[in-house]
Amino acid sequence: MLRAAQTIVERMGTRTVSSFAGRWVNLILRARSSFVLVDDDEDSRVLELVAQRMLFWCGGSIHGYRCEANEMAFAVQLGHVSIGAVARYLSGGYAIHLRRRRGAVGRVFRPYRATVLDDETFLDDFVLWLHRPAEAAVSGGTRAGGCWTGNAAYLSTQPSWITTEPVLRALGRGESARVVYRRRRLEPTDPAVVRQFKRSRGGRHKYVGTRDAVGSIKARPSIERIVQAVAAHSRVPYEEMRSASRKRTVTRAKTVAAVLCTRNGISAAAVARFFHRSRSTLVEQAEYYRDKQPHIFNEAERALADLLVEGAVPGSNEDLS
Numbered sequence: 001m002l003r004a005a006q007t008i009v010e011r012m013g014t015r016t017v018s019s020f021a022g023r024w025v026n027l028i029l030r031a032r033s034s035f036v037l038v039d040d041d042e043d044s045r046v047l048e049l050v051a052q053r054m055l056f057w058c059g060g061s062i063h064g065y066r067c068e069a070n071e072m073a074f075a076v077q078l079g080h081v082s083i084g085a086v087a088r089y090l091s092g093g094y095a096i097h098l099r100r101r102r103g104a105v106g107r108v109f110r111p112y113r114a115t116v117l118d119d120e121t122f123l124d125d126f127v128l129w130l131h132r133p134a135e136a137a138v139s140g141g142t143r144a145g146g147c148w149t150g151n152a153a154y155l156s157t158q159p160s161w162i163t164t165e166p167v168l169r170a171l172g173r174g175e176s177a178r179v180v181y182r183r184r185r186l187e188p189t190d191p192a193v194v195r196q197f198k199r200s201r202g203g204r205h206k207y208v209g210t211r212d213a214v215g216s217i218k219a220r221p222s223i224e225r226i227v228q229a230v231a232a233h234s235r236v237p238y239e240e241m242r243s244a245s246r247k248r249t250v251t252r253a254k255t256v257a258a259v260l261c262t263r264n265g266i267s268a269a270a271v272a273r274f275f276h277r278s279r280s281t282l283v284e285q286a287e288y289y290r291d292k293q294p295h296i297f298n299e300a301e302r303a304l305a306d307l308l309v310e311g312a313v314p315g316s317n318e319d320l321s
Contacts, residue, residue: 021079075130
């Protein structure tokens with residue numbers, strides 16, 4: 001029997017809810033007006049770019065999504081940043097597109113709503129529910145009667161910004177998992193399961209549990225620990241990381257450290273203060289390397305995780321954010 005999901009309702013900009021690191025979340029963004037959020041291929045491509053940029057800065061993963069009429073819903077697995085940060089990256093980036101292309105004015109989105117799933121057990125049901133076909137299905141599985149989903153990622157072996165492995169692993173092995181996915185997608189979802197996924201549409205609930213119960217913020221590495229790990233990985237002396245050096249190797253290492261800090265819930269402004277640099281400069285450099293050498297961030301993130309597990313990186317636990 002499906003256990004009750006924990007529900008968050010938070011207004012944009014508030015910072016009262018903990019990060020839920022590693023948890024799966026049903027994130028719902030709704031437009032203030034009734035216009036269709038994703039209406040054609042161009043809108044869909046922009047949403048993909050916005051989501052990829054969010055994943056770059058926030059970490060975590062997206063396992064599925066559904067855009068229909070004035071609502072977007074995402075199956076998100078959080079990194080160490082809050083669900084509020086994820087919602088702001090997604091809604092803020094896409095709102096810019098809507099203002100430029102569709103003439104939207106003012107605040108485009110309502111306060112977001114998010115439901116935390118109890119554990120990975122429900123992820124396949126959740127994604128299949130998000131990807132359910134609309135009445136007028138379009139061949140290929142991406143768009144159906146004005147409904148846009150991440151279904152195509154599950155029908156192909158090509159790399160995608162949608163992370164499919166956890167759901168497919170729950171459904172079977174190899175190609176058999178995709179066969180099961182296709183079959184189950186066409187079957188009706190258990191009404192009890194649907195009610196859990198729709199809880200966030202109801203009244204205003206607030207999560208009241210303790211931070212340690214769902215992912216302790218104390219477990220996050222400090223800025224110093226991340227910078228030390230990146231310095232060791234990049235073979236740049238820690239003292240140069242803290243200096244005003246503009247050497248390319250040092251600048252790149254600082255940029256990598258800035259991105260890993262944001263993925264671990266530390267603000268870009270705090271990192272800028274740590275390096276005595278401007279926030280805009282760090283962001284511009286990170287975007288440059290994101291386009292030119294995206295692998296350097298993932299390689300450094302794996303190195304950071306290894307070093308932290310081994311306890312090989314000394315550092316202060318001082319909260320510098």
